[in-house]
Amino acid sequence: MATPAQSGLTRERPPILKISVIDWLRANLFNSIHNSILTILCLLALVFIVPDALRWTFIDSIWYTEDSNVCRAAAGACWAVIPEKYRLILFGTFPYDEHWRGLIVILIIVGLTIISAFERFWSIHLFTTWIIAFVIVLWLMLGGSFGLKTISTNRWGGLPLTLILFVGTVVGGLPMAIFLALGRRSELPVIKAVCVATIEIIRGVPLITVLFMFSLMFPLFMPADITVDKILRAQVGMIIFFAAYGAEVIRGGLQAIPRGQYEAADSLGLSYWKKTHKIIMPQALRIVIPPLVNDIIRAFKNTTFVSIIGLFDLLGATKAATEDPKWQNYAMEAYAFIFIIYFIFCFSMSKYSESVERKLSEGRNY
């Protein structure tokens, strides 16, 4: 009596079902008249589009030439625009002979960002490293000391500018977001009102408006002899914009912390700041890592808005590079190139967020 029941229990896996390709097709693609029609339509679309796309991209395309007339004669893509213009695209109007400085800046920022993604490196040393990196990046970009030629900020451009704006937005915006979120929950009416007003006003207008406000209106309010650098003004605008959204995300995390955590911290006699720093914030931030990374990805893409106020970030530089009359017909290929760059950055961040999320969902044991 017990034996068959037990052997039934010890069998670990359900029997493996064998499904043939035809069964699978029938079950998933042709399981109703509607689905069958849709499947056929999609197949037809692929048949029409894919061969032409492949031919344009790979077969009829020109991979390398210095003569744009060669491209004009070809039927396919003119990838030659990329080797011809990539330095202008990547570094914008940065002086040609100093591009190596921009390249080092890119390597520093990308390298440190990758290191920062690993939890085992999260310590005060990482923070110090970032500060040192910040100083080095500024030195490389501005020059003027230790044998480097001075470069004015209005010649900054391309990927280094995009990365500097992005890192600046996140590094400046995250702490501000934390304080705005805390302030919004404050029991002190003045602090609360200021934080609510900041968040709601900034969230209520498009980023482009914020950027215009900071780049065009802000100088009007300042005394004539004080000028704040254009990039710095854009940077401040982007920081505040990021912080307003980040604050709401973090506030969500704060609301998810049970009251008992506050009470336990209070009953130990911890001060407000110690309680926030050691008990509440670490838990709240862990909860909101996925939506926060989402905001960070958006911040990366939002750097493209500065091309509208006349800065040559990666997108702005590409636009400028393709204005060369000889190559202006091949802007699409150049944009495809930066599409890939943006995609690599954003997709890696998205994958990173996914892995963090997976780690967090493996039980709440931290």
Place this chain on the structure above:
Amino acid sequence: MAENQNDTMVKLENVNKWFDDFHVLKDINLTVKKGERIVVCGPSGSGKSTMIRCINRLEVHQQGHISVDGTELTDDMRNIEQIRSAVGMVFQSFNLFPHLTVLDNLTLGPIYVQKLPEHDANKRAMALLERVKIPEQALKFPGQLSGGQQQRVAIARSLMMQPNIMLFDEPTSALDPEMINEVLDVMVELAKEGMTMLVVTHEMGFAKEVADRIVFMDEGEIVEVAAPDTFFNNPESDRTQLFLSQILTH
């Protein structure tokens, strides 16, 4: 008079509290002497938890005076933090910090409130974990422990601050039956060592064993205060008799 003051640990005088227009504590008068063990019982909603939560100001009373070890509770945050660090509190739902190890849960208070060096805090923590019989769990996270173990860690965490008095807010109510005793054992031992304790609980066996006095509350009032013997065998008020008959039938 002066002598009286010196051996008083907690004094509540005419304490009144409202939640909106619900009068949750009505003219509460209670004096807890040093080294005294008091069990507070009563039906749910009678204000027992609220009363002990007023003592470390997790709740704010609106009328009357509360003093702890001679210091009166005021709105001054410094004063409150100082009193809180001298009053240990154990919650029904443990409230351990889930992102910290057991050891870090214990050492956090002493390190940041009492400015104790980390090395000394760790030593104190290991000694206390020994006392609550789970030193081997020091490096685990709260989520990896059973309910009974978590509550013992919570008791140890409160003791880390070397409090003058321990408040227990239904410490065994959230536990599975087989884990209640391991927590009560720790509390009995604490009582034997002379800790001043104010315990809200329905564990009448525990009350009989360790309480010097039992406080019975109903509808926001202290109905009766008596030694366990009198309380269980000769309760004065009808309400107490009714309550006892309800909880002791099984």
